[in-house]
Amino acid sequence: xxxxxxxxxxxxxxxxxxxxxxxxxxxxxxxxxxxxxxxxxxxxxxxxxxxxxxxxxxxxxxxxxxxxxxxxxxxxxxxxxxxxxxxxxxxxxxxxxxxxxxxxxxxxxxxxxxxxxxxxxxxxxxxxxxxxxxxxxxxxxxxxxxxxxxxxxxxxxxxxxxxxxxxxxxxxxxxxxxxxxxxxxxxxxxxxxxxxxxxxxxxxxxxxxxxxxxxxxxxxxxxxxxxxxxxxxxxxxxxx
Numbered sequence: 128x129x130x131x132x133x134x135x136x137x138x139x140x141x142x143x144x145x146x147x148x149x150x151x152x153x154x155x156x157x158x159x160x161x162x163x164x165x166x167x168x169x170x171x172x173x174x175x176x177x178x179x180x181x182x183x184x185x186x187x188x189x190x191x192x193x194x195x196x197x198x199x200x201x202x203x204x205x206x207x208x209x210x211x212x213x214x215x216x217x218x219x220x221x222x223x224x225x226x227x228x229x230x231x232x233x234x235x236x237x238x239x240x241x242x243x244x245x246x247x248x249x250x251x252x253x254x255x256x257x258x259x260x261x262x263x264x265x266x267x268x269x270x271x272x273x274x275x276x277x278x279x280x281x282x283x284x285x286x287x288x289x290x291x292x293x294x295x296x297x298x299x300x301x302x303x304x305x306x307x308x309x310x311x312x313x314x315x316x317x318x319x320x321x322x323x324x325x326x327x328x329x330x331x332x333x334x335x336x337x338x339x340x341x342x343x344x345x346x347x348x349x350x351x352x353x354x355x356x357x358x359x360x361x362x363x364x365x366x367x
């Protein structure tokens with residue numbers, strides 16, 4: 128009987144921990160990311176963020192701003208059989224000086240409201256790559272970036288078919304459009320969804336370190352050690 132009691136206690140604890148994990152996951156309605164921009168003052172970065180959001184993310188409206196913060200909001204109608212209301216997707220930049228550099232933190236918060244304006248729920252953002260892409264473009268604008276010069280086109284058997292960028296590092300190394308990328312360094316691509324392929328967890332776009340590409344061409348595997356090509360920043364200090 129004591130043994131059965133212990134089992135029941137363990138099951139109860141396990142259910143509690145699982146429930147707590149689910150609650151924490153659902154209640155967390157913010158996704159955050161950050162990056163450092165070298166040798167550029169905060170005000171210059173702040174001004175460029177406003178230009179970038181107006182040009183590339185025009186659906187977001189600047190709602191609030193201070194010297195070190197910019198808040199943009201996108202409002203979307205939510206209208207289906209179960210619910211009528213709207214969602215506010217808020218993207219907030221925090222711009223912080225760090226010596227000669229500037230640290231930009233970016234977080235996203237999603238709140239869903241009923242049609243009468245009362246809060247219905249929070250939603251866990253699923254836009255990690257979206258925020259990461261914004262920060263990468265921002266840093267690339269100021270500091271340049273290292274790129275291998277390929278794009279994924281479609282999932283295919285053991286990996287992803289690629290297209291190569293003319294005059295890019297991959298083309299110069301011998302890769303061709305239509306090759307199937309199987310491995311990038313030690314990462315097996317067939318195990319990852321396409322939405323994760325652009326992650327800097329796979330390739331650091333601000334490092335000149337070579338990467339190992341394993342591709343398949345006409346059923347034959349080939350391995351390439353490729354050094355990324357540096358693309359100069361668009362920003363020039365004399366532009367100010």
